[in-house]
Amino acid sequence: MTADHGIAGPAIVLAGGRARRLGGADKPMVPVAGRPLIEHAIEAAATRQRIVVVGGPFEIDDDRVVWAREEPRFGGPAAALAAGLDALGHVDTVDSHESDAEVLVLAADLPEAVRLVQLLDAAAFPADVDGVVGSDAAGREQWLAGRYHLASLRRAVHALAEADGASMRDLLSGLVLRAVPVGGAATDLDTWEAIDEYRRAHPANSGKDHIMTDSPSDLETWVRATATDLGLDPDQVPTGLLLDVTRETAHEVVRPAGPVTTFLIGLAVGRGSTIDDAVATVRARIAEWPGGS
Known part of the structure; x- marks a missing residue:
């Protein structure tokens, strides 16, 4: 061949x-x-x-x-x-x-x-x-x-x-x-780390590459600082889970629905739901949505 x-x-x-x-x-x-x-x-x-x-x-x-x-x-x-x-x-x-x-x-x-x-x-x-x-x-x-x-x-x-x-x-x-x-x-x-290393090795275009969050440490710092400002315990913020369900909603429904759905989850938790139950409810809705998985 x-x-x-x-x-x-x-x-x-x-x-x-x-x-x-x-x-x-x-x-x-x-x-x-x-x-x-x-x-x-x-x-x-x-x-x-x-x-x-x-x-x-x-x-x-x-x-x-x-x-x-x-x-x-x-x-x-x-x-x-x-x-x-x-x-x-x-x-x-x-x-x-x-x-x-x-x-x-x-x-x-x-x-x-x-x-x-x-x-x-x-x-x-x-x-x-x-x-x-x-x-x-x-x-x-x-x-x-x-x-x-x-x-x-x-x-x-x-x-x-x-x-x-x-x-x-x-x-x-x-x-x-x-x-x-x-x-x-x-x-x-x-x-x-691999992304940052690659960008450093290819500096000619690096200025175009910082459109998005550059590292998980930036995200963690922001979450912990903002949670503290809001009187919340930063260790109780399930960042990974929220990012997952936000992505799933954006992909399966419509992109702007992602952050709005995360806000709805927060409201539900504020009214007494557990985060796991709120996320499970959202995922069930995603699965039933036309075009969803």
Whole structure:
């Protein structure tokens, strides 16, 4: 198989997850090198026939993107990849068959995604392997940075007893993969420390990258100070839980509903509800909302 074979195939970008290590921030929309992280992945996949983004939808105006979501939401990378495969349906090109078609799989937190995909596309894809994945500077295989046989991924998903909560290791354990050294091109940004370090190493665009909260310490400092000002115990503020339900509401209902719903939860707690009961009530409403999970 030639290195060019995968260029015409589809792509799946995984952009879901709770981003707990970012304090619940909308990680795909975090600006790095002058634009949201997810835009790096979309540009890297621009040569593909179709681009399925699992997660969001985010404020991205790109006609090339088809949006999908895993069920249940936040079900993990294997469930997200399964949703992406479902969204692709069957290969509909004249000169390709699913038995030999490829799909590019990318995470949405790869700032060097364009260079990464160039390296992956230049790599040989032997006929006796199921996929070609990037190997980072530490020698770790990055399964969300690879080219795969579409049929192999479908078989792997079918073989899983349950995709919800399954890891990529679980999903890919039966596949034969070839690791391609890509070094720093496989850099992923899943903590604020990693984001800050990357921005420091790329100072030319750093001024554009501080549109959002820059670190969890900023958030914690703000919450503790404001809670104290309001006569509240800062240690009783469930920041992570509130960020989660705010994101879920914004994604499943409409973005402005997120902060308003958080305020409603606060009112309910003030009237005697527990935070867990209030959040459970909101999540039940989200699940019943048209278009919700």
